[in-house]
Amino acid sequence: MTAFASDFMRIIHERGFVDACTHAEELDALLNREVVTAYIGYDCTARSLHVGSLVSIMLLRWLQKTGHRPLVLMGGGTTRIGDPTGRDDMRKLLTDDEIAANMAGIQSVFAKYLTFGDGPTDARMVNNADWLDGLAYIPFLRDYGRHFSINRMLTFDSVRMRLERETHMSFLEFNYMILQAYDFLELNRRDGVRLQMGGADQWGNIVNGVELGRRCDGVSLYGLTVPLITSASGAKMGKSAQGAVWLNAEQLAPYDFWQFWRNTEDADVGRFLRLFTELPLDEIARLEALGGAEINEAKKVLAHEATALAHGEAAALAAAETARAVFEQGGVGEDLPTVTVPAAELAAGVPAPTLFTRAGLTASNGEAKRLIKGGGARLNDAVVDDIGRLVTDADLSGGELKLSAGRKHHALVRVEG
RNA sequence: GGAGGGGUGGUCGAGUGGUUAAAGGCACCGGACUGUAAAUCCGGCGGGGAAACCCUACGUUGGUUCGAAUCCAACCCCCUCCA
Numbered sequence: 001m002t003a004f005a006s007d008f009m010r011i012i013h014e015r016g017f018v019d020a021c022t023h024a025e026e027l028d029a030l031l032n033r034e035v036v037t038a039y040i041g042y043d044c045t046a047r048s049l050h051v052g053s054l055v056s057i058m059l060l061r062w063l064q065k066t067g068h069r070p071l072v073l074m075g076g077g078t079t080r081i082g083d084p085t086g087r088d089d090m091r092k093l094l095t096d097d098e099i100a101a102n103m104a105g106i107q108s109v110f111a112k113y114l115t116f117g118d119g120p121t122d123a124r125m126v127n128n129a130d131w132l133d134g135l136a137y138i139p140f141l142r143d144y145g146r147h148f149s150i151n152r153m154l155t156f157d158s159v160r161m162r163l164e165r166e167t168h169m170s171f172l173e174f175n176y177m178i179l180q181a182y183d184f185l186e187l188n189r190r191d192g193v194r195l196q197m198g199g200a201d202q203w204g205n206i207v208n209g210v211e212l213g214r215r216c217d218g219v220s221l222y223g224l225t226v227p228l229i230t231s232a233s234g235a236k237m238g239k240s241a242q243g244a245v246w247l248n249a250e251q252l253a254p255y256d257f258w259q260f261w262r263n264t265e266d267a268d269v270g271r272f273l274r275l276f277t278e279l280p281l282d283e284i285a286r287l288e289a290l291g292g293a294e295i296n297e298a299k300k301v302l303a304h305e306a307t308a309l310a311h312g313e314a315a316a317l318a319a320a321e322t323a324r325a326v327f328e329q330g331g332v333g334e335d336l337p338t339v340t341v342p343a344a345e346l347a348a349g350v351p352a353p354t355l356f357t358r359a360g361l362t363a364s365n366g367e368a369k370r371l372i373k374g375g376g377a378r379l380n381d382a383v384v385d386d387i388g389r390l391v392t393d394a395d396l397s398g399g400e401l402k403l404s405a406g407r408k409h410h411a412l413v414r415v416e417g
Numbered sequence: 418g419g420a421g422g423g424g425u426g427g428u429c430g431a432g433u434g435g436u437u438a439a440a441g442g443c444a445c446c447g448g449a450c451u452g453u454a455a456a457u458c459c460g461g462c463g464g465g466g467a468a469a470c471c472c473u474a475c476g477u478u479g480g481u482u483c484g485a486a487u488c489c490a491a492c493c494c495c496c497u498c499c500a
Contacts, residue, residue, distance in 0.1 A: 232455080259453080266454050293452040327453055367446080370461060376447040388467060406447055 006031035008066040014281060015274040017059050019200045019227040022210055027222040030194065031068065035120055038063055038195035039071035039187055041128070041180070044079050047105035048248040051260070055226045055275055057247075059197055061113045064121055065278075071193060072110055072125040074103050077132030078179060103127065109247045112310055124191075131186050132179060144185075147215040148178055148208070156204035177205045184209030188219055195222045229275070232267035247310050254311040255335035258319035259408070261303035269298050277305035326410055330381060332402050340416040349390035352379065359403050359411035371405055378404040 004010040009028045012018055021027065030036060040056050042049065049057070060070040076099050107125055110116070114123035153159060159174070184206070187193040196206045206223035213221040245260050246252040264272055270288030273279060279287075279301070287298035300320065307316035322333025339359045341350060353368035356377060362368040369387045371377045377384040379395060380402050393415065395401050400414045 263453060266452090269454090293454090295454075296452060299452095299454080323453080362446090364464065365466090366464065367462085369466095371447065374447045374461060408453060409446095 004028045006066070008063055008068060011062055011066065012059065015062075016271060017055065017062070017226050017275065019225040020203055021224045022207065022222050023220075026220065027195065027224070030222070031066075035068055036063075036195055037069040037071055037191055037193045038197055039073045039126075039193050040197045041073040041075055041183065042106060043075045044099050044102040044106060047102050048246045048251050049106055049109050050244040050246050052229075052244075054247065055229055056197065056199065057110070057113050058275060059226055060123070064114055064123060067121060069121045070114055070123045071187065071191065072107075072114075072123065073183065073187070074106065074125060074127045076103065076127040076129035078128065078176070099129075105248065112247075112312075126187070126191075128179075128183050128186075132183075140182075144178070144182055144212065144216070147212055148181075153177065153208075156208075158201070158204050177208050180205040181208035181212040184221060185212050185216055188213055188217070188221060194220070195224060197224045197226070200225045200228050232265045249311055249315075253335070253337065254307055254315040255319040255322055255333075255337075257310060258303045258307045258316065258323060261306045262299050262323065263408075264299050264302060266295055269295060269302060273298070273302050273305075277302060277309075279305060332400070332410070332412055336402075336410050336412045338412040338414060340414045343393070343415045343417050346391070346393045346396075346415055349392045351387075352377065352384050352389040352391055353387055355391050355413060356403055356405065359413060361403055361405040361409055361411050376406045 004013060004024075006028050008031050009024070038060075040060060042053065060072070063070045079099055079102075103125075107116075110123070110125065115121075116123045116125070153174070156177070158177070180202075184193070184196050196209055198206055203223070203225050206225065210221045210223050213219045244252075245257065247257075261272070261276075270284060273284040273287060274281070277284075287295075287301055290298050303323075304316050304320055307319055318335050322335035325331045325333040326336065337360055341355075341358070352372065353362070353365045356362045356368040356371065357365055362371055368377070372384050372387045372389075375383060375385070379389075379391065380397065381404065391401070391413075396415065400412050402410055402412055404410045
């Protein structure tokens with residue numbers, strides 16, 4: 001591989017961020033010469049982002065750290081149409097208010113990773129609804145449609161696969177790549193954006209934007225994609241027991257976020273350290289080389305670094321402390337999920353299954369009972385073997401008690417009143 | 418507009434009148450083994466109930482039947498081919 005002159009290109013190649021790149025040498029030279037504005041587009045279909053987007057977020061962070069300007073493009077315009085590939089999701093068209101709320105939530109996530117502002121390398125967020133909503137069909141077709149060759153578009157993977165499998169593809173979907181290409185052109189005109197980045201699945205769309213820029217305005221635009229991250233055992237990354245691994249504290253507690261990284265598969269540790277932390281490569285090499293149980297130390301480092309980025313140093317330390325108390329000492333920690341029950345209720349006795357469900361460890365009483373029957377439920381570390389077990393204030397120690405579902409999921413119950 | 422195929426539990430996918438809360442796979446949860454790992458093995462996997470049992474569920478709404486995810490009708494949606 002070529003030796004890159006720009007910090008950005010060198011670092012992201014070394015760390016495994018690059019799946020594909022257009023004109024890497026030219027881009028490298030450009031990055032070495034001037035401050036480059038680059039963008040990645042995100043849908044605003046949810047209040048937050050999850051770890052599936054984290055690779056690209058880290059990519060923008062590196063961009064900024066190496067002296068360039070990141071731009072976050074929110075798909076406010078495209079979100080309004082609804083993603084045609086999501087069958088059931090098609091119907092729930094989001095209202096403008098919902099989209100605005102989602103954008104605000106996503107911005108708060110980005111605020112942890114990027115510095116926003118008006119300075120030359122400060123990040124900014126833009127919404128493609130600003131220009132897509134007002135497009136007039138005929139002028140748009142005449143000005144831009146002429147530059148798209150159907151013959152060419154049919155050769156793109158996303159389209160070709162659909163055609164080969166003879167599955168339906170709507171005109172709307174077919175237009176997606178055109179709209180996305182237009183976004184790139186528009187951003188170049190508005191903000192001088194030169195580079196679009198995104199997931200590997202976006203390659204075709206990005207290339208279309210690059211070509212549209214050349215055809216319409218004679219500008220050189222660049223594209224770069226990051227690989228789809230799967231775990232070593234092949235699973236798509238980002239699922240936890242509770243569901244998606246969200247990046248905001250409201251939807252996933254920092255402690256659970258920490259636990260997610262702590263439970264990384266051995267084979268993924270090195271790769272994840274390179275992608276999701278900013279530790280020096282030689283340090284990562286050292287951690288990665290740890291064998292056997294020692295690799296757990298590397299996982300703790302990974303958990304700490306990733307959590308510190310998302311939630312701050314203090315939250316990461318608190319999560320680590322709770323994990324240490326719970327797993328290494330069998331005790332309890334402040335960060336465990338906590339529920340309170342009225343003193344009177346506890347005095348009267350609460351059925352164990354009810355308490356497990358209320359603590360969020362099980363989704364229903366039935367599930368709680370199954371958990372107990374399966375021997376996975378514990379109260380203050382003692383196995384609960386009777387689904388009729390009443391929990392009373394006699395079970396309290398130090399004003400609280402610990403419930404456990406399996407070895408990894410714990411919650412605290414406290415009394416109130 | 419015409420002809421044909423299809424909509425099943427988180428997902429994929431069987432089932433074509435009753436023992437079907439609905440095979441099997443995946444995902445997920447618990448147990449064993451470990452290192453809060455992987456792999457493997459075991460168990461579980463709609464809700465309520467201590468249990469008997471009750472309720473909800475196979476696109477929607479009606480109907481036939483002692484009884485329907487399964488048959489009929491209308492409607493909605495998806496797909497393939499033709500115009």
